[in-house]
Amino acid sequence: MPTGIRDKVVILGMGCSKFGEHWDKNAEDLVFDSYEECLADAGIETSQIDAAWFATAIEEQHVGKSGIPLAVALRLPLIPVTRVENYCASGTEAFRGAVYAVAAGAADIALAMGVEKLKDTGYGGLPQRTRGVVNDMMIANASAPGAFAQLASAYRAKHGVNASDLKRAMAQVSVKSHANAVKNPRAHLRREIDIETVIKAPIVAEPLGLYDCCGVSDGSACAIVTTPEIARSLGNRDLIAVKALQLSVSNGVEASHNSWDGSYFMTTRRAATKAYEEAGVGKPREEISMAEVHDCFSITELVTMEDLFLSKEGNAWRDFLDGFYNADGGLPCQIDGGLKCFGHPIGASGLRMLYEGYLQLRGRAEKRQLDAPKLVLTHNLGGFPHQNVASVSIIGRYEKNV
Amino acid sequence: MAPSPAATLSFRCCYCSVNLSLAKLFFALRNVAGRWREALLQRNGIVAFGAYVPQLRLARQAIVQANAWFNDAAQSLAKGERSMCNWDEDAITMAVEAARDCLQGVDRRNVGDVVLASTTLPFADRQNAGILATALNLPEEISTSDSGGSQRTATTALLHALKSEPADPKALTLVVASEKRRAKAAGSQELLFGDGAAAVLLGSDNPIARFVASHQISLDFADHYRGEGKAFDYNWEERWVRDEGYRRIVPRALAGLFEKASITPDKVDRFIMPGAVAQDLAKRAGIRAEAVADSLSGVMGDAGTAQPLIMLVHALERAKPGETIVVVGFGQGSDAILFQVTDAIATLAPRRAVAGSLARRRAETNYQRYLAFNGLVDIDRGPRSELDKQTAVSALFRNRKTVLGFVGGKCRQCGTVQFPKSNVCVNPNCGVARSQDDYPLADAVAHIQSWTADNLTYTPDPPQYFGMIVFEDGGRLMADFTDVGNGEIDVGMPVCMMFRVKDYDERRGFRRYFWKAVPANPQKTAS
Numbered sequence: 001m002p003t004g005i006r007d008k009v010v011i012l013g014m015g016c017s018k019f020g021e022h023w024d025k026n027a028e029d030l031v032f033d034s035y036e037e038c039l040a041d042a043g044i045e046t047s048q049i050d051a052a053w054f055a056t057a058i059e060e061q062h063v064g065k066s067g068i069p070l071a072v073a074l075r076l077p078l079i080p081v082t083r084v085e086n087y088c089a090s091g092t093e094a095f096r097g098a099v100y101a102v103a104a105g106a107a108d109i110a111l112a113m114g115v116e117k118l119k120d121t122g123y124g125g126l127p128q129r130t131r132g133v134v135n136d137m138m139i140a141n142a143s144a145p146g147a148f149a150q151l152a153s154a155y156r157a158k159h160g161v162n163a164s165d166l167k168r169a170m171a172q173v174s175v176k177s178h179a180n181a182v183k184n185p186r187a188h189l190r191r192e193i194d195i196e197t198v199i200k201a202p203i204v205a206e207p208l209g210l211y212d213c214c215g216v217s218d219g220s221a222c223a224i225v226t227t228p229e230i231a232r233s234l235g236n237r238d239l240i241a242v243k244a245l246q247l248s249v250s251n252g253v254e255a256s257h258n259s260w261d262g263s264y265f266m267t268t269r270r271a272a273t274k275a276y277e278e279a280g281v282g283k284p285r286e287e288i289s290m291a292e293v294h295d296c297f298s299i300t301e302l303v304t305m306e307d308l309f310l311s312k313e314g315n316a317w318r319d320f321l322d323g324f325y326n327a328d329g330g331l332p333c334q335i336d337g338g339l340k341c342f343g344h345p346i347g348a349s350g351l352r353m354l355y356e357g358y359l360q361l362r363g364r365a366e367k368r369q370l371d372a373p374k375l376v377l378t379h380n381l382g383g384f385p386h387q388n389v390a391s392v393s394i395i396g397r398y399e400k401n402v
Numbered sequence: 403m404a405p406s407p408a409a410t411l412s413f414r415c416c417y418c419s420v421n422l423s424l425a426k427l428f429f430a431l432r433n434v435a436g437r438w439r440e441a442l443l444q445r446n447g448i449v450a451f452g453a454y455v456p457q458l459r460l461a462r463q464a465i466v467q468a469n470a471w472f473n474d475a476a477q478s479l480a481k482g483e484r485s486m487c488n489w490d491e492d493a494i495t496m497a498v499e500a501a502r503d504c505l506q507g508v509d510r511r512n513v514g515d516v517v518l519a520s521t522t523l524p525f526a527d528r529q530n531a532g533i534l535a536t537a538l539n540l541p542e543e544i545s546t547s548d549s550g551g552s553q554r555t556a557t558t559a560l561l562h563a564l565k566s567e568p569a570d571p572k573a574l575t576l577v578v579a580s581e582k583r584r585a586k587a588a589g590s591q592e593l594l595f596g597d598g599a600a601a602v603l604l605g606s607d608n609p610i611a612r613f614v615a616s617h618q619i620s621l622d623f624a625d626h627y628r629g630e631g632k633a634f635d636y637n638w639e640e641r642w643v644r645d646e647g648y649r650r651i652v653p654r655a656l657a658g659l660f661e662k663a664s665i666t667p668d669k670v671d672r673f674i675m676p677g678a679v680a681q682d683l684a685k686r687a688g689i690r691a692e693a694v695a696d697s698l699s700g701v702m703g704d705a706g707t708a709q710p711l712i713m714l715v716h717a718l719e720r721a722k723p724g725e726t727i728v729v730v731g732f733g734q735g736s737d738a739i740l741f742q743v744t745d746a747i748a749t750l751a752p753r754r755a756v757a758g759s760l761a762r763r764r765a766e767t768n769y770q771r772y773l774a775f776n777g778l779v780d781i782d783r784g785p786r787s788e789l790d791k792q793t794a795v796s797a798l799f800r801n802r803k804t805v806l807g808f809v810g811g812k813c814r815q816c817g818t819v820q821f822p823k824s825n826v827c828v829n830p831n832c833g834v835a836r837s838q839d840d841y842p843l844a845d846a847v848a849h850i851q852s853w854t855a856d857n858l859t860y861t862p863d864p865p866q867y868f869g870m871i872v873f874e875d876g877g878r879l880m881a882d883f884t885d886v887g888n889g890e891i892d893v894g895m896p897v898c899m900m901f902r903v904k905d906y907d908e909r910r911g912f913r914r915y916f917w918k919a920v921p922a923n924p925q926k927t928a929s
Contacts, residue, residue, distance in 0.1 A: 123785045133794040140868040146856030154852040157893040206855040262852040
């Protein structure tokens, strides 16, 4: 049994750019925006960074391949820079790389940077890319909303939820996130909406309407991590530690074996189970203070709350309608607006979620500040429901804080 | 073998001026010997048939109405409907479906020859019959060929196959005719044409229709032509075509046929000839008016070279033992073929054929959609349509069984069926390596586990319906759906697979094919 990452690595500083349509900025500018904040927060110099991990998903859209773009943008001192890509979990993947390097003793201080510059395609939605010479011959002609919309039909059939009840619960997912984002100056979409607007919006992919889909944004987010000892030696107290970092990647069972019913994420369940074990969480619905989950689409967030064992199976739609995941509910979810409203620059999203959790744990979330949160869960889901990458991370106060 | 025109000509050059009666005697002897030889060596006839007509039927009224400002004379043609390919159908996909209908219950290892007849095949140089054979999972040690160049090519290909000497007497020959004819907007051709395909399987054992005789005439009669690089036909005056063409050429073919078959025209039970002149030609030839087959012009239009075979299949699906059927092909001459239906017709398993294809109908009243599907109007498809669709043919070749044949794998260890076939069994309780045998899935029954109608992704006919389909004996696929109407899809519905165009690569003139899910029990016609 691995001993796990719990309390071995702490976050020294974090930064996040404003998310949105940055017509006036390159990816390198966005990287610098979050990095300046992060470096000041960490209280170190660039020369103190031993290694860096760089996450971009659709790199041919902006910076190109390799770790070079990050090294050049920040003038990193000839250190190892590794570019990582794991769909929408890319940002979390960069964080994993940096955290593991510190835990392994390979680096004292490591940087995890995620960026995505999506708004240079000339059209709305995600850029279209080939999926490989063989896949392109067979893969369904699916947009991202179309692929995730599959969940709704299978969820309705499995749990006997009628279409209008589920549509309303999905609408509530988005209404809640819009309400939260109003209080977040860095969010992309900051306008309150009502449930009827969501329900009546044009359909993108049945039953997902316009407001069931997250924003496509430019942005970056980053973290500098180190050991608790080094953090202390730099004069830090009240450390924020990594409690769990889990990743689960589909192996083709959902896509090719009839044991999966299409209504849930097999990978998220696996990653969540292992993350709770790693962090020592026994009763997640009670112990998790807040969650930032991968709400690329409203139905994704709804189903995910069950896969994270925060809602009972078949019951998440009721929890949303009951306001359990609202800012003033039992378990605030997407308190920063989520992918839905903060935005979704793919490579940055995992780090953006950690950024909000970090602010909340430090008591720096201003108008959104929750009352003494202890454990923050973040979740990414990359790919499609039938073939994906799921990450679950938990951060919280370092247990040996004095 | 029947004397070819060339042989007859050379014979006359040498001997006619010397002794005509000797020539007559020679002919008679040659005919007897020829027939005896045919009976021994040639295919005995048709052993199975199948057909496919696209589901969409465009109301001619819609075409005429839209074009009345330009071509008011077409009012007289504003009756009935014409079949029309969906955006993802072409001469190959229709051929595959007709052939699958034809081959049901047939051991495909026995097919030794495949001929695909059409004047509208998508590839000028890449054998189209090879795509057909791969989609049908036929053995690789077979003969395949395309036949084209004339509206008569299907009946000629059928005759060639009937008269050829098979290397293996048990081997079957599959003749498929398929046509998706292009026509300019607002002319009469787009009203008269239709899309469709038919297939006949030829063999020696127990035919349902025995090949009796044939007669061919070949003349360079260019009633219409389509030059290299041209998208559309160029037509000459209809009256000339009727008077100098049909009325002079077809009677010659029929007279020769009746002489060889030693029957009188009144014995013909079914006279199969596409076009409006059939009734007139039958009368002139002495064929009973009630024997003239419905050209299907009212319900599907004229599918070019495929039409005689579609009509033949339509006749066979309702034929009684003993019926005499004459099929005529016309185009730079004429082919006339005579079949006699046998008792075996009663034992052929029921199939979709033409009646089933015509019953699988979706009314289309939107002429604009027809124009768009046929590339006759430049639709603003948006930037999402610009994704490059280049196909790595090397990758296609090594994955041909998977992609074109829709062959998955079945694990010898645990029996799990899976698509695609892979090195490690997908069953989480198995996971054995290199354990999978080929498992064709094209004819497997599936149902829908999840679905959506996607308005964001680019498709020529939005929304794009797709979803997870689960095969009842194992295997699954996130599949595109096609031939689906609004509100016709739901979880649990049965679907079957059809071979369709996946993508068009317009830059390079390539198109790729894959299998899509189609509702197995189509609901009430939506318009």
